[in-house]
Amino acid sequence: MVFPGRFDGKTLVITGAAQGLGEAVATRAAREGGAVALVDRSELVYEVAEKLAGEGAQTVAFTSKESSVKLCARKCRHSSARSGAMR
Numbered sequence: 001m002v003f004p005g006r007f008d009g010k011t012l013v014i015t016g017a018a019q020g021l022g023e024a025v026a027t028r029a030a031r032e033g034g035a036v037a038l039v040d041r042s043e044l045v046y047e048v049a050e051k052l053a054g055e056g057a058q059t060v061a062f063t064s065k066e067s068s069v070k071l072c073a074r075k076c077r078h079s080s081a082r083s084g085a086m087r
Contacts, residue, residue, distance in 0.1 A: 007034030017061070018044035030057035041065050 012029045016022030018040035026048060030036050035058035038045050042063065049061035 002028065002031050004032060006032040009033075011035040011037060013037045013039065015039045017048055018042040019048075023048050027052065030055065030059065035059070037061075039064055 007029055010033075012026075012034045014022055014026045014029065014036055017026045017036075017038035019042070022040065026036050026038055030052045036049075036052065038049050038052075038059060038061040040061075040063060045061045045063060049059040052059050
């Protein structure tokens with residue numbers, strides 16, 4: 001069941017978003033109104049972001065081989081500053 005508007009005004013950072021459970025969470029969050037920052041080790045994360053953007057979602061994606069929470073937060077802030085899309 002999808003709850004439209006559930007994540008309106010919220011930004012979700014989803015790791016492992018290129019496939020499997022991470023992709024499913026990203027898709028659901030985007031369909032429920034959330035802006036999604038997608039992170040994965042695989043370049044496939046860019047395809048997921050493109051697919052979700054095609055459905056009208058606000059997305060940003062990047063790859064990272066790091067598992068550091070601080071690094072992930074820094075990349076999200078950098079993406080926000082560059083695109084102005086994520087708040």
